[in-house]
Amino acid sequence: MFALVDVNSFYASCETVFRPDLYGRPVVVLSNNDGCVIARSREAKVVGIPMGAPYFKIQQVIHQHRVVAFSSNYALYSDMSARVMTILEQLAPGIEIYSIDEAFLNITGVQHCITLEEFGQGVRDKIRKLTGLNVGVGIAPSKTLALYGDQEFLSQLR
Numbered sequence: 001m002f003a004l005v006d007v008n009s010f011y012a013s014c015e016t017v018f019r020p021d022l023y024g025r026p027v028v029v030l031s032n033n034d035g036c037v038i039a040r041s042r043e044a045k046v047v048g049i050p051m052g053a054p055y056f057k058i059q060q061v062i063h064q065h066r067v068v069a070f071s072s073n074y075a076l077y078s079d080m081s082a083r084v085m086t087i088l089e090q091l092a093p094g095i096e097i098y099s100i101d102e103a104f105l106n107i108t109g110v111q112h113c114i115t116l117e118e119f120g121q122g123v124r125d126k127i128r129k130l131t132g133l134n135v136g137v138g139i140a141p142s143k144t145l146a147l148y149g150d151q152e153f154l155s156q157l158r
Contacts, residue, residue, distance in 0.1 A: 001116070003105040004138045004146040005088060005123055010101035011039035014080045015070045017132040026067040030055055034071055083131050091123060104143050 007013060011029040016022045026044035028037045037044075037053045047065040049058055055069065062069065081100045088095050094106030110119050120137040127135045138149030 001107045001109075001111065001139065001141060002143050002146040003092070003107050003120065003123070004098070004143070004149070005084075005103050005105060005127070006136045006138075007084060007101040007127075008134045008136060009039065009041050010081075010133075011072065011077055012041040012044070012070075013133050014076050015073070016041070017080070022068055026065050027070065028067060029070050029072055031072060034069075038072060080131060080133065084127060084133065084135075087127055087130055088123075091126065104146065107139070 012027045015029060016027055024043060025041075026047050026049070027041040028044050028049055029039035030036065031038045034055055036055060037049060037051060037058070040049055040051065044067060047061060047067065049061055049067065061067065077100060084101070085095070085097055085103060088103050088105060092105035092107050092110075096104040096106075098104055105123075107116075107119060110116070114122075116139045120139055123137050124135055127133055138146040140146040140149050
């Protein structure tokens with residue numbers, strides 16, 4: 001069995017962890033030199049800000065919806081990623097880092113101790129408690145299906 005753990009709206013979420021006053025506000029992260037949108041919070045997606053949008057072209061939406069824009073901070077994202085991956089290494093015997101905000105866990109046999117749903121909820125709770133980040137967890141017999149399961153979960157949030 002495999003689990004895919006994916007941090008929700010990773011760059012935008014990292015920015016808001018240290019700014020609780022921004023909870024519920026639309027947040028975007030901009031590329032190097034603040035040229036275009038490279039990450040969006042769920043709230044920013046709802047107000048219609050497209051991925052890759054040039055910053056200068058979305059000024060009306062930014063002002064209308066009080067969107068908070070951050071310059072990209074790769075040192076922060078790297079640090080938060082390392083924190084998440086360290087926690088995941090404690091939760092499963094095998095981990096394969098897939099990207100800065102995603103990892104596959106080999107959880108073969110875990111269902112003999114707890115249900116897979118309990119395991120997934122435990123991962124979500126632990127990551128949230130220790131980092132302030134929300135994650136999606138897809139669990140399936142293969143990595144491909146685990147990835148699909150996480151994408152299904154994310155589509156339900158949109």
